[in-house]
Amino acid sequence: MIFLLVENFVFFGAILAVLAFIAAETVRFAVERQKVRLTPFALTRVYAAFILLPPLLASWIVLAALLPETWLGAEVFRAAHVAPAHEWHLLSDLTAPLEPFLASATIVFLVTVIGFAAWKTFRGFSRIGRVVRLLEIETSAPAPEKIALVEEIARRHRLEVGLVMSGQPLTFVWGFWRSKLILSSGLLNTLDERELRGVIEHEAAHHARRDNLLKLLLTGASYLSPVFPLTRKLLRRQAEQIELVCDEIAAGATGQPLEIASALVKVRRTFPAFEANPALTSGFLSDDAPSIEPRVKRLVKLADQVPSAQMSRKLAGKPFFEAFSLAALFAGSLAAILSLAPLIVHQTAETLIGFIK
Numbered sequence: 001m002i003f004l005l006v007e008n009f010v011f012f013g014a015i016l017a018v019l020a021f022i023a024a025e026t027v028r029f030a031v032e033r034q035k036v037r038l039t040p041f042a043l044t045r046v047y048a049a050f051i052l053l054p055p056l057l058a059s060w061i062v063l064a065a066l067l068p069e070t071w072l073g074a075e076v077f078r079a080a081h082v083a084p085a086h087e088w089h090l091l092s093d094l095t096a097p098l099e100p101f102l103a104s105a106t107i108v109f110l111v112t113v114i115g116f117a118a119w120k121t122f123r124g125f126s127r128i129g130r131v132v133r134l135l136e137i138e139t140s141a142p143a144p145e146k147i148a149l150v151e152e153i154a155r156r157h158r159l160e161v162g163l164v165m166s167g168q169p170l171t172f173v174w175g176f177w178r179s180k181l182i183l184s185s186g187l188l189n190t191l192d193e194r195e196l197r198g199v200i201e202h203e204a205a206h207h208a209r210r211d212n213l214l215k216l217l218l219t220g221a222s223y224l225s226p227v228f229p230l231t232r233k234l235l236r237r238q239a240e241q242i243e244l245v246c247d248e249i250a251a252g253a254t255g256q257p258l259e260i261a262s263a264l265v266k267v268r269r270t271f272p273a274f275e276a277n278p279a280l281t282s283g284f285l286s287d288d289a290p291s292i293e294p295r296v297k298r299l300v301k302l303a304d305q306v307p308s309a310q311m312s313r314k315l316a317g318k319p320f321f322e323a324f325s326l327a328a329l330f331a332g333s334l335a336a337i338l339s340l341a342p343l344i345v346h347q348t349a350e351t352l353i354g355f356i357k
Contacts, residue, residue, distance in 0.1 A: 004066065005062055005066060008058075008061075008062045008065070008066070009055075009058050009059060009062050010058075010225065010226065012057070012058040012061050012062065013054050013055050013058035013224060013225040014225045014226050014227050016053070016054035016057050016058055016225075017054040017055075017225040017227045017228075017230060017231055018227055018230065019054075020050040020051070020053060020054050020231075020234075021050070021227070021230040021231065021233070021234060023050060024046070024047060024050040024234050024237070027043075027046055028237065031043070040241040040242075040244035040245050040248070040298075041241075041245050041248075041315055043237075043238075043241040044238055044241045044242055044245060045319075045322070047234050047235075047237050047238035047241065048214070048218060048238055048319075050234055051218050051221050051222055051231055051234050051235060051238065052217075052218065052221050052326075054224075054225060054231075055221050055224040055225070056326070056330060058225075060330060060333070060334060061345060061349060063334060064334055064337050064338065064345035064346070065345045065346040065349045066346070067338060067342075068338065068342040068343055068346055140185070140189060141165075141185060142163075142185045142188035142189055143188070143189075145193070146188045146193065146196060147163070147188065149193055149196060149197065149200075150181075150183065150188070150196070150200055153197065153200045153201065153204060154181055154200070154204070157204040157207060157208065159173075159179060159180070159181045159203075159204060159207055160178070160179075160180040160181065161180070161181050161183070162180055162181065162182045162183075163183065163184070163185065164182060164183070164184045164185070165184070165185050166184040166185060166186050167184075167185075167186040167189075168184055168186045168270065169184060169186045169187040169190045169191070169266070169267045169270055170182070170183065170184040170186065170187060171183040171184070171187050171199060171203060171267075171284050172203070172284070173203050173206045173207050173211075173212065174212075175212060176210070176212050176213040176216060177210070177213065179206075179207040179212065181200070181203055181204075181207070183200075183203075186270075187199070187267070190266055190267065190270070191263050191266060191267075192259075194254070194256050194259040195259045195260070195262055195263035195266070196263070197254050197256070197259075198250050198251070198254050198256055198257075198259050198260035198263055199250075199260070199263050199267075199284050201249065201250035201253040201254055202246045202247060202249070202250040202260065202284055203246075203284060204250075204253075205245070205246040205249035205250060205253075205315075205316055206242075206246055208249075208316040208318070209242075209245075209246070209315075209316055209317070209318060209319075210318050210319075211242055211246075214319065215235075215239070218235055218238065219235065222234070222235050240294070243295060244294070244295060244298055245315055247260060247295055247298065247299055247302075248298075248302060248307050248311075248312070248315060249307075249312045249315050249316050251299060251302045251306060251307055251312075252306065252307035252308060252309055252311055252312030252315075253309070253312055255306050257299040257300070257302040257303045257306060258299065258300065258303050260299055261295070261296045261299040261300060263284075264284070264292045264295060264296055264299075265292070265296065267284060268292050
């Protein structure tokens with residue numbers, strides 16, 4: 001039964017992931033051609049949905065289709081089937097000539113990608129620590145008033161601060177729940193106080209939104225199908241939109257979007273190649289979104305109409321309601337279908353597979 005569940009999950013997940021990628025690219029094309037107007041905040045939700053929904057829907061389909069045999073009992077299950085569907089068990093008839101190789105290969109695939117994701121996460125933690133230690137070199141100490149400014153903003157946002165003595169203008173938020181703001185003395189020395197305020201508010205926005213935790217979940221979901229290179233592209237597009245959202249939050253908090261744009265340009269000129277696991281860190285500049293041009297252009301536009309403090313608070317909201325609603329919908333709809341029409345998903349899936357056969 002485990003092999004059957006995994007085979008069907010991978011099959012349906014791959015099909016749904018391809019459809020989700022096509023839908024996401026259609027949305028992106030429409031937005032770029034100004035056929036549809038969506039804010040970066042809305043696009044973060046759209047891309048996250050297209051990453052999460054394929055594995056969730058695949059899980060739902062497999063559970064709703066295969067649980068009735070356990071739910072109803074083998075005899076009732078067989079008696080309720082309408083021929084010739086009773087001869088199939090979703091993919092089993094299609095994949096029988098390839099067994100047991102296909103089942104083993106499917107299991108190996110999932111174990112490999114889960115292991116790879118876990119290894120990458122562990123490697124990311126280790127790499128961040130090594131990079132921070134390597135950057136701890138002698139450099140001029142930042143001005144006390146700038147340190148006081150960082151501490152004041154971090155205290156207000158309940159952020160721990162770690163100062164690295166390095167000439168490189170480095171900053172990122174590390175961690176999932178109790179995040180820590182890592183920044184360098186080079187950053188404090190490079191930026192003036194207004195630019196520095198904008199950068200810290202940007203990082204605080206990542207912390208407030210729990211972006212690292214969301215990125216970890218989306219990173220895991222992006223590897224759950226054989227077409228994960230397509231899903232990874234959606235993950236990068238989502239990361240680009242998150243940076244625009246955090247810029248907008250920082251602009252609303254400071255009222256100085258042009259100073260944030262200035263800080264972007266200054267930091268990009270001397271920013272080092274910081275290779276860390278994107279699921280573990282969120283930074284003012286990141287490898288997920290290497291181009292700063294879209295961000296600078298948007299910040300210049302925001303200078304004409306600076307976001308209000310109320311809008312900034314809305315954009316900085318955590319996606320807890322969406323997560324709870326999705327979990328409730330998944331569990332509630334699965335329970336309802338198993339109680340009211342336990343065989344409808346199973347028979348529908350077998351009919352669709354019958355067309356392929």
